[in-house]
Amino acid sequence: MSGVAQRRDAVLSPEFRRPAAAASAAPRVGVLALQGDFREHRAMLEGLGAATSEIRLPGDLDGIEALVIPGGESTTIGKLMGHFGLIAPIKARALGGMPIYGTCAGLITLAREIAEGDQPVLGLIDIVARRNAFGRQVHSFEADLDVPLFGAPPLRAVFIRAPWIESAGANVEILASWQGHAVAAREGRVLVTAFHPELTGDTRMHGAFLSMVRAARNEAGATGACAVAPAEEVVS
Numbered sequence: 001m002s003g004v005a006q007r008r009d010a011v012l013s014p015e016f017r018r019p020a021a022a023a024s025a026a027p028r029v030g031v032l033a034l035q036g037d038f039r040e041h042r043a044m045l046e047g048l049g050a051a052t053s054e055i056r057l058p059g060d061l062d063g064i065e066a067l068v069i070p071g072g073e074s075t076t077i078g079k080l081m082g083h084f085g086l087i088a089p090i091k092a093r094a095l096g097g098m099p100i101y102g103t104c105a106g107l108i109t110l111a112r113e114i115a116e117g118d119q120p121v122l123g124l125i126d127i128v129a130r131r132n133a134f135g136r137q138v139h140s141f142e143a144d145l146d147v148p149l150f151g152a153p154p155l156r157a158v159f160i161r162a163p164w165i166e167s168a169g170a171n172v173e174i175l176a177s178w179q180g181h182a183v184a185a186r187e188g189r190v191l192v193t194a195f196h197p198e199l200t201g202d203t204r205m206h207g208a209f210l211s212m213v214r215a216a217r218n219e220a221g222a223t224g225a226c227a228v229a230p231a232e233e234v235v236s
């Protein structure tokens with residue numbers, strides 16, 4: 001067999017096709033589905049080209065490369081995470097580099113500490129969160145937020161019994177504030193927003209999260225830390 005034919009055979013053989021398929025694979029994002037608006041997150045992420053799944057038990061974490069913790073009731077989410085044995089495995093995956101995005105109750109759940117609160121938290125971002133900081137359900141509101149990361153137009157943000165970020169460590173990047181209070185932040189591979197982009201048509205925050213997921217995949221591919229091949233641009 002000629003060298004060219006041999007190379008063509010090699011290119012066509014399944015062993016050589018598999019890496020190409022992995023490179024173009026959609027980001028696999030798990031959405032914690034114990035309580036809250038996980039369906040809306042799934043719909044938005046799927047619309048952006050991600051493959052999503054619902055996370056209820058530790059074993060569900062196996063196939064995913066990123067996690068979203070939705071809005072809802074953080075006391076309930078925290079209790080159920082404890083009940084189903086999810087706290088330690090989520091922490092372990094985060095410390096291993098898995099990107100996580102939390103909205104509203106998700107922000108509270110990811111915080112290092114809750115101001116005047118006593119409920120289970122993951123402590124994966126160096127912030128102190130204050131629950132219901134903008135008031136009760138009747139004080140829920142929508143606002144046009146300036147997010148320098150995105151530029152114009154402002155981001156339409158839905159606040160429902162929302163927390164704010166009362167204080168943040170030096171490594172936390174504040175991405176947006178409302179009335180002088182930080183409401184979106186990022187530290188390493190953890191992203192949090194006090195509001196709910198998943199309830200609007202504006203996909204930029206979820207798009208930013210998927211960029212973090214792709215970057216994490218690329219870094220893992222470059223260091224050989226993980227079997228997942230570098231991602232192709234799957235989300236615009």
Ligand code: GLN
Pocket residue numbers: 070071072073074075103104105106108131132160161162163
């Ligand atoms: N106030 C809720 C809590 O403290 C969060 C509300 C929300 O996720 N929209 O858990």
